Amino acid sequence: MGVGSEAAGPSGAGSGAGPASAGSVVAPAGAGGAAPAGDRSDELLRIEGLEVHFPIRRGALDVLPGRHRDVVRAVDGIDLTIRRGEVLGLVGESGSGKTTTGRVVVKLTAPTAGRVIFDGRDVTDLRDRAALRDYRQRVQVIFQDPYETLNPKQSIGDFVAEPLDVNGLASSPEDRRRRVLAALDAAGLRPAEDFARRYPHELSGGQRQRVVIAGVLVMGPELVVADEPVSMLDVSIRTELLRLMLDLRVERGLTYLFITHDLALAWVLADRIAVMYLGRIMEIGPAGQVIEDPHNPYTRALVSVSPTTTPPAAGERAQRTILVGETPDAAHIPTGCRFHPRCPLAFDRCRTEEPPLFDVGGGQAAACWLAEGGRSLPVLPPVPATTPPEAVPGA
Numbered sequence: 001m002g003v004g005s006e007a008a009g010p011s012g013a014g015s016g017a018g019p020a021s022a023g024s025v026v027a028p029a030g031a032g033g034a035a036p037a038g039d040r041s042d043e044l045l046r047i048e049g050l051e052v053h054f055p056i057r058r059g060a061l062d063v064l065p066g067r068h069r070d071v072v073r074a075v076d077g078i079d080l081t082i083r084r085g086e087v088l089g090l091v092g093e094s095g096s097g098k099t100t101t102g103r104v105v106v107k108l109t110a111p112t113a114g115r116v117i118f119d120g121r122d123v124t125d126l127r128d129r130a131a132l133r134d135y136r137q138r139v140q141v142i143f144q145d146p147y148e149t150l151n152p153k154q155s156i157g158d159f160v161a162e163p164l165d166v167n168g169l170a171s172s173p174e175d176r177r178r179r180v181l182a183a184l185d186a187a188g189l190r191p192a193e194d195f196a197r198r199y200p201h202e203l204s205g206g207q208r209q210r211v212v213i214a215g216v217l218v219m220g221p222e223l224v225v226a227d228e229p230v231s232m233l234d235v236s237i238r239t240e241l242l243r244l245m246l247d248l249r250v251e252r253g254l255t256y257l258f259i260t261h262d263l264a265l266a267w268v269l270a271d272r273i274a275v276m277y278l279g280r281i282m283e284i285g286p287a288g289q290v291i292e293d294p295h296n297p298y299t300r301a302l303v304s305v306s307p308t309t310t311p312p313a314a315g316e317r318a319q320r321t322i323l324v325g326e327t328p329d330a331a332h333i334p335t336g337c338r339f340h341p342r343c344p345l346a347f348d349r350c351r352t353e354e355p356p357l358f359d360v361g362g363g364q365a366a367a368c369w370l371a372e373g374g375r376s377l378p379v380l381p382p383v384p385a386t387t388p389p390e391a392v393p394g395a
């Protein structure tokens with residue numbers, strides 16, 4: 001689990017980040033989990049009822065009108081808010097819809113339904129070129145793989161300058177150069193003049209991701225969607241990169257949607273955590289609370305298999321929740337609670353009715369019938385001593 005295993009621990013929550021934004025959590029009650037109306041002035045981003053369904057093409061005849069087509073429900077009705085200056089960690093297993101959510105926010109994927117509101121303005125159907133340009137300046141993305149983002153034939157200076165050139169933002173060649181060098185310097189690539197002249201093959205993996213960060217900084221964004229930004233990097237340089245991102249948060253007042261499959265990493269970095277499963281938010285709340293007192297069995301299972309810096313005492317065995325059942329498939333979402341085929345606490349109602357997010361207090365909410373009325377989860381029966389590693393998610 002890379003950085004998570006290095007840095008996570010009971011006291012690690014929110015280190016380097018500001019205080020958890022208790023009270024900022026959308027604590028929706030009721031189907032659909034719509035956020036309550038209230039003071040929205042400190043919200044930077046609001047996602048309402050977001051759905052992204054991809055048609056599955058099985059053959060050429062699928063394009064015929066009236067023909068039924070199956071869909072992958074990558075994102076299946078989520079509501080989220082991010083406050084200014086906040087780090088929201090979006091976590092979940094592979095295929096849960098994290099990247100698709102991030103792509104909608106940066107307008108690389110069009111939603112099937114729902115709204116995206118940025119700084120009080122509905123940007124879902126933004127068409128106007130000037131408005132789009134303004135949005136792309138204020139909302140930037142860092143992807144997992146710097147190798148894919150960089151062009152091997154483009155110098156680092158030209159790569160960082162590209163968004164300025166495309167959007168006509170530099171007032172002169174000197175202004176362009178000044179802004180590029182400042183961005184490289186802020187990303188820790190010093191001396192900036194030297195790095196500006198280099199090409200991607202002359203850099204290490206960590207330096208390449210810093211170049212990507214410089215390309216983001218040059219636009220002066222407010223919101224950064226960071227999609228697994230360190231997962232391709234060597235463990236030894238992940239911490240440096242994460243520290244840089246957190247420093248930039250303070251220095252530049254950045255807000256992050258931080259996407260990761262690593263719950264421990266989200267715990268270290270994020271003020272709040274939203275746990276996704278098959279296109280839905282299963283739990284959301286202040287990071288420490290979600291980890292230490294999960295109210296959804298899925299979150300509890302993820303927590304139980306995440307590394308911690310405190311090993312079990314002599315004679316104790318770590319309590320792990322083994323998730324059984326089929327691997328989740330967004331093209332075949334189970335009825336009722338979508339987690340029920342794998343949930344160790346599932347009961348009859350779970351198979352037929354989908355739970356909404358229930359407010360469980362302190363800005364935390366969980367989509368589980370057992371959380372109705374703010375109740376805590378029952379204790380699970382002890383786990384057998386021999387846990388096959390393949391039965392544990394993320395092991």
Ligand SMILES: Nc1ncnc2c1ncn2[C@@H]1O[C@H](COP(=O)(O)OP(=O)(O)OP(=O)(O)O)[C@@H](O)[C@H]1O
Binds near residue numbers: 261
């Ligand atoms: N363009 C697309 N066309 C069809 N299906 C897609 C498309 N993009 C994503 N999907 C599907 O949507 C679901 C969610 O994918 P997504 O990439 O958002 O998951 P993720 O949580 O980011 O996973 P990972 O941790 O592996 O990156 C998956 O089932 C995926 O196969």
Ligand code: SF4
Binds near residue numbers: 344345350
């Ligand atoms: S609603 Fe039922 S199946 Fe879903 S997480 Fe809760 S107990 Fe498990």
Ligand SMILES: [Mg+2]
Binds near residue numbers: 098099100
């Ligand atoms: Mg992804």
